[in-house]
Amino acid sequence: MPVPVPRQRGVPAAETAQASPGSSSSSGGGFGMGSNSPSGFGPDSGAPAGPGTGSSTPGGSLGAGSNGGDLTLLVIEDDPAGSFTVPELLDAAGTRVRIRSARNLTEAERLLTDDVHCILVDLALPGSGDEELGPLKHVLRLAPRHAVLALTTSGDLERAAEAVRVGAQDHLFRDELDGRLLSRAVRYAVERKRADRAQVKLAESRLRAQENARLERGLLPTPLLEGSDLRFAARYRPGRSRALLGGDFYDTVRTPDGTVHAMIGDVCGHGPDEAALGVELRIAWRALTFAGLCGDELLSTLQQVLEHERESEEIFATLCTVDIAPDGRRAGLCLAGHPSPLIARHGRAAQLLPYEDSGPALGLLPRARWPRRQVELGAAWSLMMYTDGLIEGRQGPGAKQRLGQDGMVDMINRQLGAGLEGEALLETAVSEVRDLNGGELTDDVAVLLLSRSSSRG
Structure with a gap:
């Protein structure tokens, strides 16, 4: 049974990512991004940690946020320690990727608001029955207009490739991830999803034009x-x-x-x-x-x-x-x-x-x-x-x-x-x-x- 898209609403600051600057990576090779990130990324102390900077388009926005291209990433990962430990990333060009974390699919559905641009799904998430890549497919049904990234380990190449085949824009390996790679992957995924949607709309427009032409000729x-x-x-x-x-x-x-x-x-x-x-x-x-x-x-x-x-x-x-x-x-x-x-x-x-x-x-x-x-x-x-x-x-x-x-x-x-x-x-x-x-x-x-x-x- 298809999962309905949740009602769009704002998210209070209390629901945003939990910052734990001193936490370490999980035993599964989690990605901890503290102030000493090897890529030079860290939280911007002058920026608010809460969401709301993204553009507001019902059904999910792929547009840049109001702060010159800021993006919001919803992370759904199976890591009790919470490996994503900063509320946002800031690259050299000034693009912020704000991070919002969910521990499971139920919490993710509550946090999936109209200012989210991209979703990172841990393929190791439990639930969704025995269906292969069940968590990812659940998210794809839940958020058909959002860019989606799959997170797994480098030893699971076939599963990562299958995630892209079923609809993810790209895959990331947990044990190779750093702030710079994540920021770039999010931006690229958003652009690819935007291009895909534009292609779909163009194809639909051409089909409608052809149908209208056939109808008018028949009349x-x-x-x-x-x-x-x-x-x-x-x-x-x-x-x-x-x-x-x-x-x-x-x-x-x-x-x-x-x-x-x-x-x-x-x-x-x-x-x-x-x-x-x-x-x-x-x-x-x-x-x-x-x-x-x-x-x-x-x-x-x-x-x-x-x-x-x-x-x-x-x-x-x-x-x-x-x-x-x-x-x-x-x-x-x-x-x-x-x-x-x-x-x-x-x-x-x-x-x-x-x-x-x-x-x-x-x-x-x-x-x-x-x-x-x-x-x-x-x-x-x-x-x-x-x-x-x-x-x-x-x-x-x-x-x-x-x-x-x-x-x-x-x-x-x-x-x-x-x-x-x-x-x-x-x-x-x-x-x-x-x-x-x-x-x-x-x-x-x-x-x-x-x-x-x-x-x-």
């Missing part, structure tokens, strides 16, 4: 046009940095009666919540369309979905829906606060479809209505539906004038005159809008194109 629509003679093309560019999905959404399906339904919309805002709401509206539109809803009835139901799913009453969405008759020559158009589509008929310049009868955006008025206008398409045509990200870009860096619908119509007519169509037309249009803006567009952009040639009846 982008796949048009259902089997049996239709219409050609379909689309371009989608989210405004969010490093995102695949924004608040814009679109879809196209063909119902069993041969009617082709197309939709494009825009949820106000650019964050992940808006992207999620856009996906919900798109899926709802597809389901309602296959259920036979159209025009005002469809949009009224979508507004109910929006009102139920949105985070606040300020959230709204614009929408444009088109239902193209099976013969491909006429269509019904509904606008809910959305820019009107652009149509290019054979031999004629592209122009905007009528938009005088448009209704309000979804989510603005509780009992709104959206009239459906009948539009004659003709024998050969291309119908382009888009979100306002395509027309709200600037015409040059720092320019105040936006491209607007008129500028977009002129741009598309130039590109049609150059013989562009389908995917090439949309790719060129989006690229030119970005170039006119002097850089990447800050708003989401979605564009879809449905086309029919005269040779198809």
